[in-house]
Amino acid sequence: MTDASTPDARLSGAGASAKVRVWDPLVRLFHWGLVAAFAIAWLSADEVQPVHEIAGYAIAALVAFRLVWGLVGSRHARFAQFLKGPRETLAYLGDMVRRRERRYLGHNPAGAAMIVALLVTLSGTAFTGWLLEEPDRVAMLPALPQIVAPAWADDDGHGTRGDAEEALEEVHETLANLMLLLAALHVGGVVLASFRHDENLARSMITGDKRAPGPGDIA
Numbered sequence: 001m002t003d004a005s006t007p008d009a010r011l012s013g014a015g016a017s018a019k020v021r022v023w024d025p026l027v028r029l030f031h032w033g034l035v036a037a038f039a040i041a042w043l044s045a046d047e048v049q050p051v052h053e054i055a056g057y058a059i060a061a062l063v064a065f066r067l068v069w070g071l072v073g074s075r076h077a078r079f080a081q082f083l084k085g086p087r088e089t090l091a092y093l094g095d096m097v098r099r100r101e102r103r104y105l106g107h108n109p110a111g112a113a114m115i116v117a118l119l120v121t122l123s124g125t126a127f128t129g130w131l132l133e134e135p136d137r138v139a140m141l142p143a144l145p146q147i148v149a150p151a152w153a154d155d156d157g158h159g160t161r162g163d164a165e166e167a168l169e170e171v172h173e174t175l176a177n178l179m180l181l182l183a184a185l186h187v188g189g190v191v192l193a194s195f196r197h198d199e200n201l202a203r204s205m206i207t208g209d210k211r212a213p214g215p216g217d218i219a
């Protein structure tokens with residue numbers, strides 16, 4: 001029998017709707033854990049500080065895990081599999097504009113660039129949050145006050161806290177806002193790619209499976 005829903009067809013990748021495993025369980029746990037922790041960090045900011053900090057630490061731990069998994073994880077989790085240079089990324093974006101971009105089984109080059117932006121911005125947000133948590137930590141970065149203080153010198157000189165701490169809070173908040181923008185673009189990209197290739201990418205991030213590559217697809 002050649003029904004694509006039989007276990008054999010699923011394994012062999014035969015049939016029009018054959019599926020292949022793309023995202024391993026840890027990538028999926030990482031992704032949805034990150035989405036949850038990010039939402040909690042946002043909603044608790046300036047409201048429930050202990051919850052905010054725990055969610056922030058969870059994000060830092062998840063990002064650290066992802067960096068390691070990007071080196072030793074399954075095929076489509078590896079940075080070496082999906083990170084592309086500027087030339088290939090720009091070519092892909094150009095193809096998108098011309099509506100002729102190819103389907104990638106793993107992350108496409110634009111999605112990969114966004115993943116780097118998300119991971120870097122999350123790291124910066126968590127790091128500045130960690131510094132803010134304990135004013136003494138700012139002192140561990142001797143160069144920081146000199147870099148950021150001038151930016152604040154004329155702004156409001158009547159704060160009770162150090163200029164560096166206020167500037168750092170501003171940096172933390174700006175990075176958090178940038179994250180919101182990047183996350184919105186990321187979800188927009190996921191929706192767009194889902195329509196373009198007629199597949200539900202969000203569901204694949206839950207089940208781990210995607211349609212088997214067809215002719216012209218990049219596996």
Ligand code: HEM
Nearest residue numbers: 027034035038106107108111115118183187190201202205
């Ligand atoms: C509910 C909204 C979201 C949906 C539906 C969604 C969906 C997805 C999908 C489908 C992918 C795989 C993209 C591909 O096929 O190449 C992905 C990857 C990714 N997303 Fe999201 N995402 C959401 C929110 C977020 C947020 C808020 C963040 C960051 C805080 C985020 C960070 C990431 C990262 C880092 C990856 C790379 C996954 C990996 O390889 O480990 N996502 N997302």
Ligand code: HEM
Nearest residue numbers: 041045046053056057059122125126129130132133173176
């Ligand atoms: C990466 C995820 C994080 C996000 C998205 C995030 C986001 C935010 C936002 C939006 C604010 C509000 C700023 C304001 O309106 O005043 C804030 C404040 C703050 N965050 Fe985070 N944060 C993150 C991680 C952390 C971490 C890991 C810590 C510490 C362990 C932390 C500590 C703080 C502190 C101390 C404030 C200042 C609260 C106040 O006194 O007003 N954050 N954060």
